[in-house]
Amino acid sequence: MEIITVTKKNIGSEHICCAISNDNDCQVSAKKTWLAERFDDGLVFKKGDVRGKCFIEYIPAENAWAPVEADGYMYINCFWVSGQYKGQGNSSLLLDECIRDSKAKNKKGLVILSSDKKRAFLSDPKYLVHKGFEEIDSVDPFFKLFYLPFEKDSEKPGFKDSLKESLKKTNSDDGFVLYYSHQCPFTAKYVPLIEEVAREKNVPFKSVRFQSREEAQSAPTPFTSYSLFLNDNFVTNEILSVKKFENILSEYGF
Structure with a gap:
């Protein structure tokens, strides 16, 4: 498999959106807009030369849309190899390319968000450990920050103190609050759908879309995509x- 680096020049013609095959889908346009606006911040998107889930996306941690302290590191936004492309060494191919590129840019190492076990939309912690990553920090309920230092004496990254303080808040009566961004293309389609459900059912619901890295870095959640x-x-x-969403409303008595 060949690796393609998506840039401002070829983003219009390259397939970049997970399982979304229709390039005219609102999710595709939202994601491509988000990517195009991040390239000047050092974002890199590398993918297999296929139309499917086989890509890695990363950015200098100072510009990451996540509440982390990891100056000098590269932050992996999303790393997804699935379906027919699994089990063929493609994950290692993409990760090795990320490592090579990050070392060439004199980064201290890689940082990535994971969890206590394999969970939807988060990198598998078992795979990360297998590839040499170490858990370096955690916040409730299950989020874990992993890192892969390139030098043994590299300064250790972590979650921002502001995140840990914000997660201590309890007993608010705000109802549902959804924090999200267009970093993940699926939000462009599914957020409006559940907003409409909440309106129809008169459920207290507020959505907060992060539209800058400053907003995302001050988020009360480490997973700012959703x-x-x-x-x-x-x-x-x-x-x-x-x-x-309707199942969750039922579970919580709405």
Whole structure:
């Protein structure tokens, strides 16, 4: 498999959006716009020369849309190899390319968000450990920060103190609050759908879209692509369909 680096010049013609095959889909346009606006911040998007889930996306941690302290590191936004492209060495191919590129840019290492076990939309911690990553920090309910230092004496990264303080809030009566960005293309389609469900059912619901790295770096959640809270308590980072959101409403008595 050949690796293609997506740039401002070829983003219009390259397939970049996960399982979304229709390039005219609103999700594709939202993601491509988000990417195009980040390239000047050092964002890199590398993919296999296929139309499918086989890519890695990373950015200098200072510009990451995440509440982390990791100056000098490269932050991996998303790393996804799935379906027919698994089990063929493609994950190693993409990760090795990320490491090579990051070392060439004199980075201290890599940082990536994961969890206590394999969960939707987060990198598999078992795979990360297998590739030499170490857990370096954690916040409730299950988020883990992993890093791969290039030198043994590299300064260790971590979550921002502001994140840890914001997660201590409890007993709010704000109802549902959804924090999200267009870093993940699926939000462009599914956020409006569940907003409409909340309106129809008269459920207290507010959505907060991060539109700058400064906003995302001050977020009350480490997963700024999509995090749903109820009265300050974390509910899920899984991007919800209408059916799944209705199930959550039923579970919480709405």
